[in-house]
Amino acid sequence: MRLSANTVLITGGSSGIGLALAEAFVQRGSEVIICGRSEERLEAAQRRHPALHTKVSDLSDVAGCQELALWVADRFERVNVLVNNAGIQRDIDFTRGANDFLAGENEVRVNLEAPILLAGLMVPLIAGKRPAAIINITSGLGFVPSARMPVYSATKAGLHAFSMALRRQLAPIGIQVFEVVPPAVNTGLNPEGRARRPQFKIDLEPAEFVAVVMADLEADVPEIGYGFSADVIRASRNEIDRRFEQMNREW
Numbered sequence: 001m002r003l004s005a006n007t008v009l010i011t012g013g014s015s016g017i018g019l020a021l022a023e024a025f026v027q028r029g030s031e032v033i034i035c036g037r038s039e040e041r042l043e044a045a046q047r048r049h050p051a052l053h054t055k056v057s058d059l060s061d062v063a064g065c066q067e068l069a070l071w072v073a074d075r076f077e078r079v080n081v082l083v084n085n086a087g088i089q090r091d092i093d094f095t096r097g098a099n100d101f102l103a104g105e106n107e108v109r110v111n112l113e114a115p116i117l118l119a120g121l122m123v124p125l126i127a128g129k130r131p132a133a134i135i136n137i138t139s140g141l142g143f144v145p146s147a148r149m150p151v152y153s154a155t156k157a158g159l160h161a162f163s164m165a166l167r168r169q170l171a172p173i174g175i176q177v178f179e180v181v182p183p184a185v186n187t188g189l190n191p192e193g194r195a196r197r198p199q200f201k202i203d204l205e206p207a208e209f210v211a212v213v214m215a216d217l218e219a220d221v222p223e224i225g226y227g228f229s230a231d232v233i234r235a236s237r238n239e240i241d242r243r244f245e246q247m248n249r250e251w
């Protein structure tokens with residue numbers, strides 16, 4: 001896809017991978033709207049890049065997604081790209097029953113339901129534009145699940161399946177569907193879980209990963225991985241089982 005002269009809505013673009021994507025699109029001459037729950041983080045992003053448009057938005061329920069889509073429709077007639085990036089990650093232990101799952105934020109709503117709904121809400125707005133694209137951010141853990149993060153892994157596997165099916169559905173109306181599959185990237189994701197595993201060092205910075213993503217988007221690569229995730233996207237079932245054992249040995 002062309003990377004310049006777009007109007008791009010990036011959910012959760014106030015930090016991490018989303019902010020790096022926002023910066024990369026702005027640098028290439030696209031208009032970018034970012035959203036997130038924290039006004040403070042959005043303002044900090046805007047101070048770094050005054051060209052960014054920001055919107056406080058909580059995508060953990062249907063009303064929040066609808067409100068965002070309406071707000072964009074009213075102000076950005078030229079919107080042609082949706083990046084479903086906002087996500088949360090939690091360690092959840094089902095040996096304690098449903099307690100962990102119910103005690104925190106709902107990954108199913110934020111990581112899976114919101115991107116599905118936003119895709120549906122944005123299709124009428126982006127259809128007919130050239131290019132028109134939906135870019136879903138999944139995870140290597142959607143291909144090789146983590147025993148520590150079973151719900152997170154399931155949401156990303158679900159978003160992978162949705163992306164494949166949506167790509168086929170929307171092709172006839174000229175909307176490209178990309179899936180970006182990050183490996184571990186050094187961001188603010190799952191701070192509690194990452195603090196419990198200080199030995200797990202992540203060297204990959206968001207900007208370095210996003211440089212690869214932008215090149216692959218420009219080359220129309222439909223499923224974009226890097227390092228570990230590039231390997232697992234195309235791995236055989238035997239290879240996935242081998243990596244699953246390796247990754248979850250300590251559980």
Ligand SMILES: NC(=O)c1ccc[n+]([C@@H]2O[C@H](COP(=O)([O-])OP(=O)(O)OC[C@H]3O[C@@H](n4cnc5c(N)ncnc54)[C@H](OP(=O)(O)O)[C@@H]3O)[C@@H](O)[C@H]2O)c1
Binds near residue numbers: 015
């Ligand atoms: N970092 C990794 O290792 C890694 C690996 C694979 C996949 N990913 C995926 O990459 C995406 C970006 O994550 P990241 O690593 O860049 O983490 P991050 O720095 O924590 O960014 C997450 C973004 O999502 C926003 N967000 C979270 N919940 C939201 C909600 N309910 N409504 C609206 N916005 C919300 C956050 O802003 P607020 O908190 O202000 O709402 C923030 O802007 C996620 O989908 C994640 O699953 C990350």
